[in-house]
Amino acid sequence: MNALLQKVYFGLVGLFLSLPIIVVAGVSVNEKQTLAFPPQGFSLGWYGEIFTNSEWRSALFASITLAALSAAVALLIALPLAWFLWRRHAPWANIFQLLGIAPFTLPPVITALGLLTFWATTGFYGQPATAVISHAIFFVTLPLVTLSLGFSSIDRSLVEAAATMGADDRTIFRTVVLPLILPYLISGYAFAFVLSLNEYIVAYMTIGFTMETLPIKIFNALRYGYTPTMASVTILFVAIAATIFGLVARFGDLPKLLGAMSSRD
Amino acid sequence: MRREAPQKFSDYGPLFFPAGMLIVFFVVPFATMIAVSFFRRDPAGFYSPDFVFDNYARFLSLFFGKVLGFSLFLAVMVAICCVVLAVPFTYLLSRAKRKTQVLWLVALLSILSLSEVIIGFAWSTLFSRTAGITNLLVMLGIMNEAVALNPSFGAVLTAMVYQALPYTVLVLYPALVRLDPTLTEAARTLGASPMKSFFTVVVPALRNTIVATLIMVFIFALGSYLLPQILGRPQHWTLSVLITDQAIYQSNMPFAAAMAVFLVLVTLGLVALTVYAGRKGEAA
Amino acid sequence: MSGLTLQNIVKQFGTFTAVRNVELTVPHGTFVCLLGPSGCGKTTLMRMVAGLDLPTSGAIRLDGKDITNVPTHKRDLGMVFQSLALFPHLTVGENIAYSLRIRGIGKEAQKKRVDELLAMIHLAGYADRPVAKLSGGQRQRVAIARALAISPKLFLLDEPLSALDAKLREAMQVELRQLQQRLGITTIVVTHDQREAMTMADTVVVMNGGEIRQAAPPVEIYRRPADTFVADFIGMTNLIDFSADGTGASVLGASIPGLAIPAGLESGIISVRPEDVHLTAPGNAPISGTVTFVRDLGGTIETFVEAAGKQVVAVSMPNARPDVAVGQTVGLKLNPADCVVLKS
Numbered sequence: 001m002n003a004l005l006q007k008v009y010f011g012l013v014g015l016f017l018s019l020p021i022i023v024v025a026g027v028s029v030n031e032k033q034t035l036a037f038p039p040q041g042f043s044l045g046w047y048g049e050i051f052t053n054s055e056w057r058s059a060l061f062a063s064i065t066l067a068a069l070s071a072a073v074a075l076l077i078a079l080p081l082a083w084f085l086w087r088r089h090a091p092w093a094n095i096f097q098l099l100g101i102a103p104f105t106l107p108p109v110i111t112a113l114g115l116l117t118f119w120a121t122t123g124f125y126g127q128p129a130t131a132v133i134s135h136a137i138f139f140v141t142l143p144l145v146t147l148s149l150g151f152s153s154i155d156r157s158l159v160e161a162a163a164t165m166g167a168d169d170r171t172i173f174r175t176v177v178l179p180l181i182l183p184y185l186i187s188g189y190a191f192a193f194v195l196s197l198n199e200y201i202v203a204y205m206t207i208g209f210t211m212e213t214l215p216i217k218i219f220n221a222l223r224y225g226y227t228p229t230m231a232s233v234t235i236l237f238v239a240i241a242a243t244i245f246g247l248v249a250r251f252g253d254l255p256k257l258l259g260a261m262s263s264r265d
Numbered sequence: 266m267r268r269e270a271p272q273k274f275s276d277y278g279p280l281f282f283p284a285g286m287l288i289v290f291f292v293v294p295f296a297t298m299i300a301v302s303f304f305r306r307d308p309a310g311f312y313s314p315d316f317v318f319d320n321y322a323r324f325l326s327l328f329f330g331k332v333l334g335f336s337l338f339l340a341v342m343v344a345i346c347c348v349v350l351a352v353p354f355t356y357l358l359s360r361a362k363r364k365t366q367v368l369w370l371v372a373l374l375s376i377l378s379l380s381e382v383i384i385g386f387a388w389s390t391l392f393s394r395t396a397g398i399t400n401l402l403v404m405l406g407i408m409n410e411a412v413a414l415n416p417s418f419g420a421v422l423t424a425m426v427y428q429a430l431p432y433t434v435l436v437l438y439p440a441l442v443r444l445d446p447t448l449t450e451a452a453r454t455l456g457a458s459p460m461k462s463f464f465t466v467v468v469p470a471l472r473n474t475i476v477a478t479l480i481m482v483f484i485f486a487l488g489s490y491l492l493p494q495i496l497g498r499p500q501h502w503t504l505s506v507l508i509t510d511q512a513i514y515q516s517n518m519p520f521a522a523a524m525a526v527f528l529v530l531v532t533l534g535l536v537a538l539t540v541y542a543g544r545k546g547e548a549a
Numbered sequence: 550m551s552g553l554t555l556q557n558i559v560k561q562f563g564t565f566t567a568v569r570n571v572e573l574t575v576p577h578g579t580f581v582c583l584l585g586p587s588g589c590g591k592t593t594l595m596r597m598v599a600g601l602d603l604p605t606s607g608a609i610r611l612d613g614k615d616i617t618n619v620p621t622h623k624r625d626l627g628m629v630f631q632s633l634a635l636f637p638h639l640t641v642g643e644n645i646a647y648s649l650r651i652r653g654i655g656k657e658a659q660k661k662r663v664d665e666l667l668a669m670i671h672l673a674g675y676a677d678r679p680v681a682k683l684s685g686g687q688r689q690r691v692a693i694a695r696a697l698a699i700s701p702k703l704f705l706l707d708e709p710l711s712a713l714d715a716k717l718r719e720a721m722q723v724e725l726r727q728l729q730q731r732l733g734i735t736t737i738v739v740t741h742d743q744r745e746a747m748t749m750a751d752t753v754v755v756m757n758g759g760e761i762r763q764a765a766p767p768v769e770i771y772r773r774p775a776d777t778f779v780a781d782f783i784g785m786t787n788l789i790d791f792s793a794d795g796t797g798a799s800v801l802g803a804s805i806p807g808l809a810i811p812a813g814l815e816s817g818i819i820s821v822r823p824e825d826v827h828l829t830a831p832g833n834a835p836i837s838g839t840v841t842f843v844r845d846l847g848g849t850i851e852t853f854v855e856a857a858g859k860q861v862v863a864v865s866m867p868n869a870r871p872d873v874a875v876g877q878t879v880g881l882k883l884n885p886a887d888c889v890v891l892k893s
Binding site: 106 | 268269270271276277279280282283284286287288290291292293294295297298301350353354357363366367370371372373374375376378379380381382383384385386387388389390391393395397398400404427430431435438439442484487488490491495505508509512513518521522525528529532536
């Protein structure tokens with residue numbers, strides 16, 4: 001009875017969460033250029049459209065490039081910072097931890113506006129590189145949190161053991177710390193990548209008038225002309241996110257990763 | 266390994282790049298934004314340097330008061346709906362098999378990472394006349410004719426709950442996983458039915474976590490800027506929408522900046538409250 | 550009949566059988582200890598008695614009534630968890646009163662009962678303290694009081710003392726036994742500590758691999774173990790192979806006259822407690838061996854002797870201190886009455 005109640009509750013939440021995706025998936029296979037549901041006819045043509053239509057293709061390319069680069073920069077900021085905070089006793093340096101977490105905690109429009117005023121004032125407004133740096137700053141929180149968690153799970157006596165065997169700091173980092181931290185490095189990158197792929201407002205405020213990322217393209221399509229390609233792109237994005245998080249779960253300990261992620265300790 | 270304080274200058278090496286990036290691209294922009302909030306609007310370009318309080322003075326209008334009031338009301342509603350839905354759900358999830366948990370976590374993360382644009386599009390489709398949920402009801406014979414359910418307040422609220430629910434579950438998840446399962450077992454041996462043990466043990470034991478979660482979801486919902494635009498009428502627009510609107514379409518950066526600073530202050534106040542609630546939780 | 554009866558209880562988790570074919574009767578008012586190494590199924594068995602796990606098959610009866618499918622909260626039992634599971638958001642008094650509150654008992658009656666119980670556990674006046682402010686021993690008592698608040702038919706304790714330090718644990722064992730005798734309540738304790746079981750129980754139930762290996766009073770478990778596992782698990786023992794040919798038995802290359810071997814048993818194992826192994830001069834005993842190690846623990850002295858390629862331990866009291874040194878040859882004397890003959 002109670003188990004049944006639980007199943008029903010899970011089912012309802014699951015339905016609520018999947019309903020929009022089901023409808024969008026239905027819309028994406030319409031035969032004609034209509035947003036009908038249930039779909040009229042069946043065609044995978046709108047998925048092909050993402051790659052054949054030059055506007056959608058370049059938006060996809062821009063989004064993936066932006067996500068890949070900004071996640072890498074975020075990692076470059078987070079890794080030395082998390083390592084330093086773990087390795088050294090320097091309470092004042094925690095301010096940088098706080099700075100790394102702030103952009104993601106504040107309402108996104110604030111970070112976006114801050115960056116917009118900054119790029120406008122310095123005269124770089126509209127250049128593609130500004131979006132990469134902006135996203136890197138906006139999403140640095142994710143690798144920072146996963147890496148801090150990763151470092152805290154390393155037994156410090158391992159470092160001491162390596163030192164007794166003659167390894168210096170740099171060698172220890174390369175041969176002991178890095179291999180142990182790798183899963184956290186990868187999941188931090190994955191989180192930043194997926195979120196950057198989906199991010200709208202920061203991208204819009206920094207390069208919105210010069211380039212189109214996929215979310216910007218979808219939003220513009222929402223305003224200026226619906227097409228089932230929007231639906232097929234949406235489904236593609238859900239699939240990418242599910243695949244990446246599925247891989248993180250497959251090769252890492254997702255419950256553990258999330259167990260500390262939101263508690264911020 | 267003993268954590269030593271940095272000795273030599275080179276010990277600070279790893280800090281240079283991260284600190285530089287965060288200062289130049291977060292602290293400086295933030296400061297710029299605060300500065301701009303005191304600047305004067307320049308119709309020709311972005312703005313011209315000045316020190317005026319005009320942008321803040323504009324808050325004192327009925328219109329602004331209404332927008333602020335609605336933003337707060339909407340965020341509170343979203344937070345309450347999400348927490349009410351998520352607490353029992355997350356509790357059951359944290360007690361489920363590991364495989365079930367991982368599956369749900371992947372699904373929740375996937376939805377959490379979805380762009381607001383995509384969520385807005387999906388729900389606008391779901392609420393539309395041509396492809397919406399009402400078509401299903403027509404097919405089932407419950408309704409005579411498909412209707413559009415948006416723009417409306419209900420549509421905005423539903424989509425925002427959809428957006429914030431995965432976040433709520435993921436915020437609650439660590440606390441619920443760490444909740445000692447023998448507490449509810451003990452309650453059951455002492456005569457409490459599963460339902461009663463949930464309300465007399467789980468909920469009170471997590472009181473502080475639940476309060477903190479409410480505040481965090483509230484902040485999260487406050488940041489929503491596209492859903493009210495896509496699914497609501499202009500009277501459903503929030504402060505975030507207004508900031509974007511002023512910055513991009515009205516080209517009034519100083520006013521947008523002033524509103525953003527104000528929003529930061531509200532948010533920081535709430536974060537402080539969360540931390541305070543957390544501290545109290547630890548002390549108890 | 551009154552008391553608890555377990556009939557052919559089986560519990561499977563997937564393909565793993567945690568508890569197999571357990572039959573056990575616990576008469577009303579007795580104190581039973583479920584004893585065994587970790588993973589032997591003792592906690593699972595107790596959780597099934599509590600209704601926290603359901604048996605795959607079999608029946609549980611309490612006072613003649615089948616309670617196998619009765620949900621936990623309707624079983625009217627009291628349980629102390631290994632983690633204690635005190636509610637962190639409630640005070641000492643509120644914790645103890647929880648089961649009364651759930652049952653809708655009036656505030657006055659609740660308070661009266663709480664005071665009664667606090668007096669019983671020597672914590673009178675602690676009602677309003679938060680549980681976090683208590684010491685380990687005090688929390689232990691509060692958990693016990695909470696479990697006893699409704700005067701349950703069955704009192705279950707899952708490794709209740711494992712979190713306490715050794716001294717406190719010994720004291721609590723005595724206290725718990727005295728409390729149980731005063732209240733006359735049917736009690737089951739899960740433990741892996743044989744000393745704890747011997748101190749408290751009327752009946753010790755030794756489990757291994759999900760099965761009951763022996764259920765008997767403590768002294769019988771010690772003196773007459775049912776098999777080599779029980780003999781080895783309870784206290785220290787020497788397990789020595791023997792062979793028999795119908796006329797007598799040969800142990801460590803010597804025959805022990807008077808050792809009764811069941812007819813037809815050609816070989817097996819005898820269990821001899823170290824205190825029953827007597828050291829003598831080499832010529833005075835049929836078995837002789839070489840001393841390999843002497844451990845003087847103050848209270849007792851353990852002598853390790855290698856005889857016929859096998860290590861045998863003898864324990865002596867200080868007043869009978871054997872005059873032996875490593876490398877010395879000694880004789881070993883075993884009384885037939887002290888040897889328990891077991892199948893190998």
